[in-house]
Amino acid sequence: MEKTDITKSEWEVMRIVWTLRETTSSQLTDILSKKMDWSSSTIKTLLSRLCDKEFLGIKKDGRKNIYYSAIKEQAAYDMSVKRVFESMCCMHYGETLHDVIENIELSKSDIDSIIDVLKKKRDTAPEEVHCKCLEE
Amino acid sequence: MEKTDITKSEWEVMRIVWTLRETTSSQLTDILSKKMDWSSSTIKTLLSRLCDKEFLGIKKDGRKNIYYSAIKEQAAYDMSVKRVFESMCCMHYGETLHDVIENIELSKSDIDSIIDVLKKKRDTAPEEVHCKCLEE
DNA sequence: TTTTATAGTCTACAATTGTAGACAAAAGAA
DNA sequence: TTCTTTTGTCTACAATTGTAGACTATAAAA
Numbered sequence: 001m002e003k004t005d006i007t008k009s010e011w012e013v014m015r016i017v018w019t020l021r022e023t024t025s026s027q028l029t030d031i032l033s034k035k036m037d038w039s040s041s042t043i044k045t046l047l048s049r050l051c052d053k054e055f056l057g058i059k060k061d062g063r064k065n066i067y068y069s070a071i072k073e074q075a076a077y078d079m080s081v082k083r084v085f086e087s088m089c090c091m092h093y094g095e096t097l098h099d100v101i102e103n104i105e106l107s108k109s110d111i112d113s114i115i116d117v118l119k120k121k122r123d124t125a126p127e128e129v130h131c132k133c134l135e136e
Numbered sequence: 137m138e139k140t141d142i143t144k145s146e147w148e149v150m151r152i153v154w155t156l157r158e159t160t161s162s163q164l165t166d167i168l169s170k171k172m173d174w175s176s177s178t179i180k181t182l183l184s185r186l187c188d189k190e191f192l193g194i195k196k197d198g199r200k201n202i203y204y205s206a207i208k209e210q211a212a213y214d215m216s217v218k219r220v221f222e223s224m225c226c227m228h229y230g231e232t233l234h235d236v237i238e239n240i241e242l243s244k245s246d247i248d249s250i251i252d253v254l255k256k257k258r259d260t261a262p263e264e265v266h267c268k269c270l271e272e
Numbered sequence: 273t274t275t276t277a278t279a280g281t282c283t284a285c286a287a288t289t290g291t292a293g294a295c296a297a298a299a300g301a302a
Numbered sequence: 303t304t305c306t307t308t309t310g311t312c313t314a315c316a317a318t319t320g321t322a323g324a325c326t327a328t329a330a331a332a
Contacts, residue, residue: 011223011224012223015223015224015225015269016269016270018225018269019267019269019270020270031270073225073228074228074231074232074235077224077225077228077231077232078232078235078236080220080223080224081217081220081221081232081235081236082236082239084216084217084220085236085240087144087147087148087151087216088147088151088213088216089151089154089155089209089213090240090241092209092210092213093240093241093242093246094242094243094245094246094247094249094250095210095246095249096210096213096214096217097233097236097237097242097246097250098246098249098250098253099210099217100217100218100221100233101233101250101253101254101257102253102257103218104221104226104229105226105229105262105265106229106230106233106254106261107230107261107263107264107265108258108261108262108263109230109263110229110230110231110233110234110261110265111230111257111258111261112258113230113234114230114233114234114237114250114254115251115254115255117234117237117238118237118242118247118250118251118254119251121237121238121242121247122244122247122248125242125243125244125246125247126241126243126244127243127244128243129241129242129243129246131155133151133152133154133155134152134155134156134167
């Protein structure tokens with residue numbers, strides 16, 4: 001198999017791996033069988049697909065597998081958000097960001113740093129963004 | 137078939153429909169066969185799936201189909217961005233937003249309105265956001 | 273050491289998605 | 303009015319995804 005996106009189910013696994021830095025299929029099963037109501041088989045399948053896609057790596061500890069992330073968490077998030085924005089009409093970027101910001105939890109320092117980048121961006125920002133949906 | 141997400145290929149169709157408000161399969165074919173290198177069959181299949189999923193509606197004009205969007209464009213974007221954020225660790229929301237903002241086009245008024253909502257949010261924002269990836 | 277519980281690897285199978293050909297009906301052209 | 307092009311509807315088929323059972327090799331327990 002080759003590299004595609006991380007799927008909805010796979011994100012669940014990846015998040016745990018990132019949080020724990022490394023883990024085993026039984027630890028994942030403990031956590032995810034409750035939360036997601038998955039069988040251990042399901043988790044094992046997801047693990048092996050994530051390895052095929054090279055989002056996870058394996059270290060052997062005896063006959064046991066230790067899984068660790070092969071991509072940076074932040075990079076994965078950036079990529080996946082970038083993909084969503086790429087399928088949108090750019091005229092709606094602003095409102096979409098506005099709406100998402102209203103609905104997620106951000107710390108004061110997150111907010112400050114975002115305001116910061118926005119202010120920098122403002123200097124060179126256009127008055128208007130034009131729709132390119134019919135172009136090409 | 138029942139309602140799921142809009143897929144990558146389907147977004148291409150939806151964006152055109154939103155832009156044109158209503159359109160036909162031949163007009164879509166003109167636009168998308170070049171841009172996406174799709175056959176007219178492919179476009180027709182996507183149209184019929186989007187109708188099944190109730191993202192598009194059909195009006196008959198003689199024996200011709202006129203397709204129109206059955207969901208609001210902004211609502212679709214909000215939903216899909218929300219979904220992505222739901223698969224992320226909330227500790228990374230801030231940096232992810234920061235990164236996406238750096239890389240997309242925003243108008244001055246977009247920026248002002250986002251700064252605005254951020255400032256409002258700041259009053260009640262926590263000092264820190266905590267990871268919930270292992271909870272439940 | 274025999275039994276049992278684990279962890280790992282394969283195989284399975286339905287639903288969704290990407291992509292498109294086959295065929296029929298109607299409309300326009302000759 | 304017959305031929306040709308459009309358009310619509312069905313069917314097709316491989317790849318991906320969600321979900322999990324079967325079988326195997328150990329390791330732990332009795």
